[in-house]
Amino acid sequence: MSGRTTGSTVSVMPGKYSRTDRFSIPSCRRKGRDCAGALILVERERSSYLWPMKTNVLLWRNGWLDRGLASAALFLIAFLHENVALPAAEADPGAKAGEAQTHSEARKPAVRVLILKGTYADYPSAPEMDPMSLLLGGLERPGSFFDLCEKIDELAGNDQIQHILFDLSSPTLRLNLAQLSELSRHIHKLRGAHKRTFAWLENAGTIHYAIASGCDTIFMTDLGSLDLPSLSLMTLHFRDAMDLLGARASFVRTGDFKGAVEPFTLSEMSQQLRAHYTEMIGAMNGALVDQICEGRKLDREQFRKIQSDRLFTPAAAREAKLVDEVVPFGTSRESVAKLIGQAVTWVEPKKTKPKQLSFFELIGKIMAGAQEKRANKPAVAVLHLDGQILDGEREMPEMLVSGPTVKAIEELASDDTVQAVVARINSPGGSATASEAIRAALEKLARKKPTVISMGSLAASGGYWISCVGRPVYAEPETLTGSIGVFALKLSFGPFLKKIGLKLESVKLDESAGAMGIDRVWTSAEQERMQRLVEDIYDKFLKLVADSRKLKVEQVSPIAGGRVWSGAQAQKLGLVDKLGGLDDALAAVAHEAALEPGYQVIHRPQKKSFFELFDLFGESTDEIRSSLDPTAKKWLRAAGFDLSVPLNLVRESISGRPPKVWLLAPTGMVIR
Template sequence: MRDFFKYTFASILGTIVGLGVLGALSLGGLLIIVGTIATSSKDAGPNVENNSMLVFDLSMNITDSQPTSTTAEALSRTLSEDSEPSTMTLRQVVETIDAATADDRILGIYLHSTSSSSNGFATLREVREALERFQDSGKTIIAYDQDWSEGEYYLASVSDEILLNPLGVLEMNGLSSETTFLAGGLQKYGVGVQVTRVGKYKSAVEPFVLTQSSPESRQQTEKLLSDIWSDFLTTVDRREKISAQQVQQVVNTRGMLMATEAEQQGFVDRLAYFDEVVAQLKELTGKTEEDRTFEQISLPRYAAVSDAQRATKARSGSQIALVYAEGEIVSGEGGSNQVGGDRLAKQLRDLRRDEDVKAVVLRVNSPGGSATASEVIQREVQLIAESKPIVVSMGNVAASGGYWISSYGSKIFAQPNTVTGSIGVFGMLLNVQSLGNKQGVTWDVVKTGPYADIDTITRPRTAQEMAIIQQMVDRIYQRFLNLIVQSRNLPAQKVSEIAQGRVWSGQEAQQLGLVDEIGGLNDAILAAAELAELGEEWKVEEYPQTRTFEQILLERLLGSRLKALVPTPEPDPLTAQLQQLYEEVSIVKNLNDPFHAYTRLPFTFRIH
């Protein structure tokens, strides 16, 4: 029946798009179509057979908050039998693995990868801990890939057996962080840049004014990478056949191992082709050679099953609100991938006033941004802390403005490889005077005061104007320092020493007093329940709450053109590099602080 509706609707949709008569559909007709899809999509769902392997594609994108789907993506998932979400939230992944741990129908987990992923190591650490709990229950984990990267191997190292294609490669060359410097290009095209900053390690402005990293920036990056790499070595060292020293030896001398070398040195247990792996899994799940494949269910499909089971057994009682702050912090409402200061502050204010909410967990995964927006959010966090517990859980990055909004948490959790700190402030002011003049464009201004056009981009700021802006940045930096002194109960002298815009790993941040405990999101939720003295009767509600498929369709189909239902292919290497360059430059559009003051990490801080 579902196939009938699926193909019928696809045919109707194709006709509508082809004829361009989407606007001619009546509201009633659209509602009928939406109802049909909704009904067909709410069937019994996939069944979980006995002796099933849970299939976990390590290339899946794991986010903190639920991603916003476009109408095309929502329709594509509904109309495609094999289509599954390429993104899951961290909480979904962890809870799904935990559900499988207690499910007698799930025999084991099969880890594999279909493409590269960009999940941060703090995220991977929480997933690995869930895999460890699964394995500790006595169940099997088998991992196979054609090539293993460090991030994938970080998870696979927990497996009972790691397999590699005979022509595969194991990457083991360490971590790197590459910065793109734009100063030369901006100068060439006549774009002027003026900066103010406080903190010798506050390197966010460097790509716009330098051609290489400053000694201070290089120092902090080297230390941060060293801490994250140390956690990697400590983690994979738990594998019996290899040691941290052995891994470092490969990093220092080879950078990668061919399949036979990886097997000989104990990084993988066995070399095998895909059909041989399938045959092994068939035998494990009780299938015969004649069967097409082994008994299996994918992680996203099993997540739907476990979600439904949890919904029927949902705990009643007091509510813990889980609020996500993921993305750049900007003034105003912000977009779907940003932390809008006004929007998040209102959400926190509503939760503070909600008597049913007994505790709040603020999950922060942000490099920071607008100082003004950070202050707006921080004030609401402080007010919540005065009336009910608010526990902060730091993800891959919770630094600069991300740490600003976290500082008043009743308790702060971070992973050892979380990027945090960066207590500093900068201002950056662009002007296009030279660029315009080269094209024959000039500007003239009439004003009633010497500083009336201080915000213009058509000329450089004067020395007097830069002095005013620097004073403002200095005051905001002092506010940041005082905030940490008060919220973390630390001596002012110590805060002054550990600030300076310096980035720290989670493990160092704990030693410095910036973080209370090492742990993940679930640890933060349990701590919130304990602080609120909720006992065993409580439930977690996520904010902002995600919309259903029907809501997405109605909101976007009734008033916008339907996007093509075609998956976007991965770009070629040259296009990918150009897209990355565009992302570097486009970050400037997020700089909307009314005072041009920003608490943000370096613009191009990526770890590979």
């Protein structure tokens, strides 16, 4: 411990949590020399007016020590030490009250408030400063789902926090079903750590209520409502719009359940696909019902009746035992404190003061993007494989491009600090060749380091292909997976060109040279050749799945044909190993790598900034066009429809490039 003063002073420092009081001692001179030069430390136990503590008294003097002055100083220190505590507090009227309040609050139970709002992404792609958000008039960006889970786990181990309040009042709260399942397990850890949990609902839907069902007590405002529909599935069909526009589809596929083709070829869903989707949605809804009923101790059939009734007033919700208390609007904290039965300390995250940036600092932040978190001890890397799978050498927003992805996998293989890897897949699939490039790189990584596959909300078709590396596969009950099927599709616009007075003339040596022209459909001979190509890739797909899952091709064939399965169904069929999320996958791979608790978790690949993604002076502007959403696309996305897949199929059709074989799950499918 040290103290430093100006001139000759005494610093009285009572303990770690008290302030330092300074008392001046007249300086002296003797024989032309400073009367200073010793360090005197007086340490003793005493009982203060707050609590027993050790008091350190320090005298610092520079130079030669005068014995008489030192004696006088020690006398003064002793006097102050015994008598100055109360007067010192009186000199600062707020000090005693503040210290007493701090001690009093230390005895109060602490309640941590967690406000959940907006969309949560497994691995948010937007950098800290997103220029597109600036241009579109907002700075909203998805929150990190796994940061949220880590925060909840930290609270479970925090002895200073006894209660947690989940504020679920935001109407913007969005989680997918796989995230809901994982989040419920983290909330269960709080209860396992003997933390009391509360949920606050206002106008709540299924997402809000599924989270709340994991808490000990659910409060609902008397002005709210509760809407609990069963799950439903919607798909967007383009056939009638194509007829109006003058566009036609040429296609080949394997199996009658490859729903990715139907939106382009049929005005409505086929009956066999509808029956299959009904069974799949039933399994997913059953998993959600089980989760809610387990938390609320409700009967399964009773809750299915609740879903059928759907809409509840606060009073009706309490009568149905869906909520515990109906309280006045805006009284969440008062209601929690009343139930706890004593005054509480409210703990909220500290708000940082916004930093003002100059124009050049702002531009620098935008261009720099987020900083990569490097491992400084043995680590498990979470490799995020998100988006439609495409061939290419440059990254594209919301796409999983083969070249950069293979490079990221190779870097993990060569990084000595990374002891194990979890490949987290959120992909509907895409190009067959790109899928194989990524799968082969993963297989090579798995031969070098312990590797586990974790499926997010969607890991289907090409997304399932890249999981076939012979390693354990985890999926949530609500994950969409499977879709083991292949198709090829070309869109042509001959009638549309004719409508607007355009005629495309071509000179060719063979008819097949115009097979990919935008003005005509495939001939029967071209269609037959494409069918053979698709079937060849499909046979390879079946064998790949059989080898990875240790099944026979004859066992895989009946569950393939493009059929999409829920995670729970896939686990029963042998397409995945275990039901669980990223937390389970991390625990399994860390155990295999013999890592001690406290290992570091890093996320890869590092997301690049907006400007890093684009070569503004290059030849292609496809990436820029793909990132700028027109108004119609923006509204469809708000409704849950992602048009990136059909738009990429259109782009491929008009590119003039050789025909491509696709491993894609059904497009435009929304589950609510």
